[in-house]
Amino acid sequence: MHKLKLFGEPGWGSTLAEAQLVWYGIPFDFQRVGDLFSEKSARRELEAFNPLGQIPTLVLPDGTVMTESAAITLWLADQVGSVELVPGPDEAERPRFLRWLLYITSNIYPTYTYADDPSRFVPDEGARRGFADAVHAYARKLYTILNAEAAGPWFLGSRFSALDIYVCTLTHWKPGRPWFEANAPRLAAIADGTKALARLSEVWARNFPKP
Ligand SMILES: N[C@@H](CCC(=O)N[C@@H](CS)C(=O)NCC(=O)O)C(=O)O
Missing domain, CATH: 3.40.30.10 (Glutaredoxin)
Incomplete structure (x- = not known):
């Protein structure tokens, strides 16, 4: 197979x-x-x-x-058949997990789709910069909301989940680690905790070799 x-x-x-x-x-x-x-x-x-x-x-x-x-x-x-990364149907954390998983992928992720290369969506060259700035500002607002929802030490509280893998990955992208530290410190802390997990160390070394 x-x-x-x-x-x-x-x-x-x-x-x-x-x-x-x-x-x-x-x-x-x-x-x-x-x-x-x-x-x-x-x-x-x-x-x-x-x-x-x-x-x-x-x-x-x-x-x-x-x-x-x-x-x-x-x-x-x-x-x-594991609930290690995704809370199961009977777990109290399931609704929050689903809400914030979809929040990340349906609200935050598209900001990269639209602003990574604004020329795909804004034909007028002179308007691209303003468009990208507005989308980046919206992304910062979305991250601020996500930060306020993070319970700590993991996003859902004491329970690690795939949301922490998302947070760890996304905090390596725009608006950049210093912004997260200053404006979304709970997300930065979750990223640090996730990065320190031995079980994922090879993944982080391959994908984010620089600290
Ligand atoms: N909704 C998708 C978004 C995936 C996505 O946008 N990936 C980026 C890389 S980080 C990409 O492939 N971008 C290329 C493009 O948007 O054309 C998901 O959650 O998997």
């Missing part, structure tokens, strides 16, 4: 899926896609599997393609 194949790029969104695969001990092949914004061929090759040209893209042994990191998160937990 073929292994799972994860299309990704170190430090990009594939980190979210990679960390969970490693956590569960699920074997997978990692296929680097290259820089999706600057390499046209990288995007073209990925689009054969995911027409949106986004990572993570996970191809299952039977050829089924999974995209959307939240869907992958829930599916992986189902596959292993």
Whole structure:
């Protein structure tokens, strides 16, 4: 039987899926896609599997393609029958977990989609800067709300979950670690705690080699 194949790029969104695969001990092949914004061929090759040209893209042994990191998160937990990263249906933390997982992927994640390369959405070159600034400001507001919801030591409180993997990954992106430390210190602390987990150390070393 073929292994799972994860299309990704170190430090990009594939980190979210990679960390969970490693956590569960699920074997997978990692296929680097290259820089999706600057390499046209990288995007073209990925689009054969995911027409949106986004990572993570996970191809299952039977050829089924999974995209959307939240869907992958829930599916992986189902596959292993584990509640380690995803609170189960009977757990009190389940509603908060689902709310904030979807909040991250449906509110925060699109700010990167739109502002990473505003030329895709704003034809007028002179308007791109203002658009990107507005989207970045909105992202900071979204992170401030997320920070206020973080219980500590983990996002859900005493219970570690996939949300902490998201927080650890996202705090490596814009608006940058110093901003998180100053404005979203609970998220920065969760990132530190998650980065210190021996079970994920190889994932962080591969994806975020610099501190
Ligand atoms: N909703 C998707 C978003 C994935 C996503 O935007 N990934 C970024 C990399 S961090 C990407 O592939 N961007 C390329 C693009 O938007 O064209 C998810 O949660 O998996």
